[in-house]
Amino acid sequence: MTVPFVRAHGDAFTRGQAHGAALAGGLRDFLGDRLARLNALSPAPLTLDALRPELARYAAAIDEQTPELGAELRGLAAGAGISVDEAVLLQVRRELLGYQKLPTMGDCTTYARAGRNPVLAQTVDLNGDLDDHLAVLDVRAGPRRSLVLSFGGLLGYLGVNSDGLAVGLNLVLAGRWRHGLAPYLAIRHLLDTAGTVAEALEVLRGLRLASSRSLTLCDPDTTAWVEVAGDELRVVHGQESVHTNHFLHPDLSAQDELTVFARNFSKLRLKTCQAGLDRLPVQASAEDHFALLSADPVRVAGTGDIRRERTVAAVVLRPGHGELHVRPGDPATSPTETFVM
Secondary structure, three states: OOOOEEEEOOOHHHHHHHHHHHOHHHHHHHHHOOOOOHHHHOOOOOOHHHHHHHHHHHHHHHHHHOHHHHHHHHHHHHHHOOOHHHHHHHHOHHHHHOOOOOOOOOOOOEEEEOOOOOEEEEEEEEOOOHHHHEEEEEEEEOOEEEEEEEEOOOOOOEEEEOOOOEEEEEEOOOOOOOOOEOHHHHHHHHHHHOOOHHHHHHHHHOOOEOOOEEEEEEOOOOEEEEEEEOOEEEEEEEOEEEEOOOOOOHHHHOOOOOOHHHHHHHHHHHHHHHHHHHHOOOOOOHHHHHHHHOOOOOOOOOOOOOOOOEEEEEEEEEOOOOEEEEEEOOOOOOOOEEEEO
């Protein structure tokens, strides 16, 4: 295995401490690399001292809405030998950058299929060259256990839990970004507290998210995509769901702030992915799904510019089997690594 595998069991602080200790050197190096590479991406220089008031407000929102994750963050800081402010910064890097209305090559293509062989699969398209800080967390929080994909100290990103709920995501751009719960942490909270799509939607409706996102949910019986912009939330259910980076719900599409170039590319990936999924049989293997995720334009090739999104991983989640399959880096050239609960 090339992807670090971290077991994070026990109470919240202990889970975070185990995570931080396992990746301590890498996390400290990441923070020392232009402030977790924020200064390679931000239009204006950022410093930890200047960000402390912002980080305190995000920390307060985390403690208020998800106190268990607040305690886990403090454990992460203790285990990694970093400050709590730095641990919070790792969770809200995307919110600190905000969104820039620039042409983009991608920011995740996600699909899910319920039924006899349920699956949720997606590319992970990020800027910052983050594939060198990829990890898989084996989290046991209360009665549930989850396999969670993580980048650079994130407590959550996407994953699957022992009840058979899988959650993926896409960036969408709209609304006013604010101090609230980062969507990555919201996904982790859903995996910790919900066992079905219906339960996850109920939990999600009670959260105040910091930034706009689309989440894709899957259990053996149904799928759904959920678009969130500010306090507005729209849901569409189906046996299959496909989403990229533009709003699909008519109630929110008028708010979409993607550039025309980015929206056209998002529509192309959506159309290509839907056509590829239509050709995949119900019994398709993880490798069959990776073939779709590795084909252009679903897979977004790098340009050598750290500021541009590229596919830094592809993931296939199997809710019925408690499996997380990942191809780190460019999925067209990397082998599959498999993690099983």
